[in-house]
Amino acid sequence: MRAFHGQMSDNQPIRRSLPEKQKQLRDLKETLAAMKSHTSPALRESVRKRIAQLEAEVTAAPVLKPARKPATATPRAGAEGRRPARPVRPR
16 A cells, blocks of 8 residues: 555654654653663663754754743723623533
8 A cells, every 4th residue: 555645654754843852852861761771782872872863953953932921911992891701611
């Protein structure tokens, strides 16, 4: 069966956002710390190599813009006589 364009089996790398990379980095560090002494050296080395790659990607990532500050509460023209909006009820 053939893969259609854009399918995950197209042998393309999975693109991850910065928070996803940071989470994966934390998970891999925990995994490396939790490995037993009899774990194969090849597995340890592959985890260390992936940690090094992720650390390089995270440090090279552009600095995130600071979160926008909420606008100050200034009343709009004509808003004095309005009632507050009614919350939407879930269906």
